[in-house]
Amino acid sequence: MTMDDITCPQCKAMNQPDADSCNDCDSSLLVGKLTSLGMGVLPKGFVWEMRPGDLSLGRNIANDFVIPSNLIAGEQLQFVYHGKGFSLLDVEHKSRCTVGGRTVSDKTKLRDGVTIKVGVEEFLFNWSGDEAREVTRVDPFANHLQLMLGVVSEFHTSLNLQEVFNNAVDAVVRLTHTKRGYAFLVDVSPDGEMELREVAARRAGGKALTDDDPSGYTISQSIISQVVSGDEPIVIEDAGAQQVRTDTMRKFKLISVVCLPLVTFNHRTGKKRVMGVIYCDSPMPTGELPKHCRPTLQMLTQILTATIVKWQNYEKMESVFNAYEHTVAALEQELAGLQKDIETLQARVSEADGTNTIGPDEIQSELQTVNARVSSAVDSLNRLRETQ
Numbered sequence: 001m002t003m004d005d006i007t008c009p010q011c012k013a014m015n016q017p018d019a020d021s022c023n024d025c026d027s028s029l030l031v032g033k034l035t036s037l038g039m040g041v042l043p044k045g046f047v048w049e050m051r052p053g054d055l056s057l058g059r060n061i062a063n064d065f066v067i068p069s070n071l072i073a074g075e076q077l078q079f080v081y082h083g084k085g086f087s088l089l090d091v092e093h094k095s096r097c098t099v100g101g102r103t104v105s106d107k108t109k110l111r112d113g114v115t116i117k118v119g120v121e122e123f124l125f126n127w128s129g130d131e132a133r134e135v136t137r138v139d140p141f142a143n144h145l146q147l148m149l150g151v152v153s154e155f156h157t158s159l160n161l162q163e164v165f166n167n168a169v170d171a172v173v174r175l176t177h178t179k180r181g182y183a184f185l186v187d188v189s190p191d192g193e194m195e196l197r198e199v200a201a202r203r204a205g206g207k208a209l210t211d212d213d214p215s216g217y218t219i220s221q222s223i224i225s226q227v228v229s230g231d232e233p234i235v236i237e238d239a240g241a242q243q244v245r246t247d248t249m250r251k252f253k254l255i256s257v258v259c260l261p262l263v264t265f266n267h268r269t270g271k272k273r274v275m276g277v278i279y280c281d282s283p284m285p286t287g288e289l290p291k292h293c294r295p296t297l298q299m300l301t302q303i304l305t306a307t308i309v310k311w312q313n314y315e316k317m318e319s320v321f322n323a324y325e326h327t328v329a330a331l332e333q334e335l336a337g338l339q340k341d342i343e344t345l346q347a348r349v350s351e352a353d354g355t356n357t358i359g360p361d362e363i364q365s366e367l368q369t370v371n372a373r374v375s376s377a378v379d380s381l382n383r384l385r386e387t388q
Contacts, residue, residue, distance in 0.1 A: 006053045009083065016177065017051070032086065032127045034065065040121035041069050050086070055079040057118070058091075061154055061170040062206020068153030071096075071119035079110075085127050086110045152303060161311040165200035166208075168304045172278050175293060175300075176235075176258045179204050181280035182219065186228060194228065199276075219279055220248040220257055227259045228274050233301075234259045235294065257281045260297055262305045275305065327380050334377055338370060 005014045006029060013024035021028055029051050038044025048065050057065040058075035067076075077097060078089040090097045090104045097104045097118045100111075110116075112127040154167040169181040183200035201209035223234055223246060236257045239249055249257065262276040278301065345366050 006051050009052050017053075018177065019051075028128075030128070032125065034116070034123040034125055037115070037122040037124060039117075040071070040119060041067065042121060050079065052083075053081050055081070055086075056091075059154070060206060061151055061167045061174065067119075067121060069119060069121070070157065072121070076118055080107065086125075088116065151300060155303060155307045158307075161308065161315070162200070164304070164307050164311060166202060168300070169200045169202040169278060169280070170206045171300060172258065172260065172280050172297065173202060173204050175297060176256070176280055177282070178256060178258060178280040179282040179284070180209055181278060182209075183276065183278050184224070185276040186274060196224065196228075196277075218248060219281065220246050220254065220259075222246045222248065223257055223259050224277055224279055227261050227277050231261050231263050231272055231274050233261060233294075233297065235297075253283050254281050255284055258297075260301045262301055262308065264305060264309065275308070278304075327383075331377050331380060334373060338373055341366070341370065 006017060006019065007014060008022035008025060008027055008029060009031065010027040011022060011025040013022055015023055015029060019029050030049050031052050032050035034048040034050065036042040036044060036046040038046075055064040055078070056075055057063055057067065057072075057077040057079070059067060059069065059072045060074040063075060073092045073094075073096070075091050078091055079086045080089060087107045087109045088097070088099060088104055089107045093105070097116070099108050099116055100114045102108075110125050110127070112125070114125050116123045116125055151167065151171045155164055158164045158167065165183040169183050173179070173181040180201075180203045182198060182202075184196040185199055187195045187197050189195055203209045227234055234257065239255050239257070248254065258278075258280045260278045261274045262278070264273050264275050265271075266273065345363070349363070
């Protein structure tokens with residue numbers, strides 16, 4: 001799960017999860033780092049910063065450190081912070097991780113300069129902590145790109161559309177430092193009215209948001225309506241500073257709101273359509289988002305929209321295929337019954353002693369029944385053809 005607000009080791013003040021230095025005492029909050037040795041999907045020299053707090057590593061988007069590899073579990077490792085360093089715990093307990101060449105079975109304290117191996121990935125662990133050794137600041141854009149690789153990997157390996165929505169909301173919540181997020185699809189009612197259908201509700205840390213969530217506030221419908229009626233994203237980092245306040249934001253003291261449209265493009269008509277939105281908010285400011293965060297969000301929504309359309313087409317094809325199988329099975333059964341009835345009719349017509357013969361009127365009636373059943377089978381085939 002992702003890290004909450006972090007406590008400065010020096011003055012114990014609370015800071016944002018991605019802060020580099022303490023707001024109160026200006027001490028560095030970068031207490032360690034993991035540097036990839038380039039043995040797997042991560043490039044050599046790729047760095048993850050470590051701040052004072054528990055951290056997680058795995059394939060899922062909700063982890064602090066995301067590795068887009070099928071050799072890594074959804075949540076593989078936990079880095080447990082204890083004030084003077086980190087201990088490592090293999091969540092899977094399947095001997096996939098080693099520290100300094102030794103398999104991690106129980107919680108293992110990490111020493112500065114030790115090598116961690118998980119799957120085929122290898123990292124050099126460095127700890128600064130009390131020694132106050134400078135930890136080089138990492139370009140946030142590289143971390144965003146790495147997160148995007150994880151998002152794309154999760155989208156492609158998702159087993160169903162629900163997993164796609166959950167991963168997308170988790171990614172936006174993480175990128176924007178908000179506290180919760182939702183995914184909605186836009187349905188059109190028979191009378192032409194647009195209706196929102198909730199398909200995912202998540203809170204920070206990659207967890208499902210339940211109806212009894214203690215947050216106690218609702219979402220800003222006016223912002224969602226504005227995004228649905230147009231097709232432009234709305235990103236409010238600090239409502240007070242940006243002087244943006246809706247009734248819902250004022251009532252429930254929402255400070256930051258991010259609403260992103262999922263836009264499809266009809267190549268035949270040339271028209272755009274908002275098929276859904278990702279909505280995230282928080283009663284706290286997000287802080288000024290990095291300048292590359294908005295294009296990253298745009299890229300994310302484009303990938304998500306394409307993935308949704310792919311899954312919807314797949315589900316439609318699956319539905320047609322299931323209907324085809326059902327129809328074929330019913331037709332096979334019907335044809336077997338027809339064949340049996342025709343054989344019985346032929347036997348009665350050819351009876352020599354006249355005890356079980358059939359007259360012309362009865363033959364006509366039987367043939368009409370057979371014809372009706374054949375026509376029904378043909379209609380079933382035509383209906384199936386029309387759905388393709």
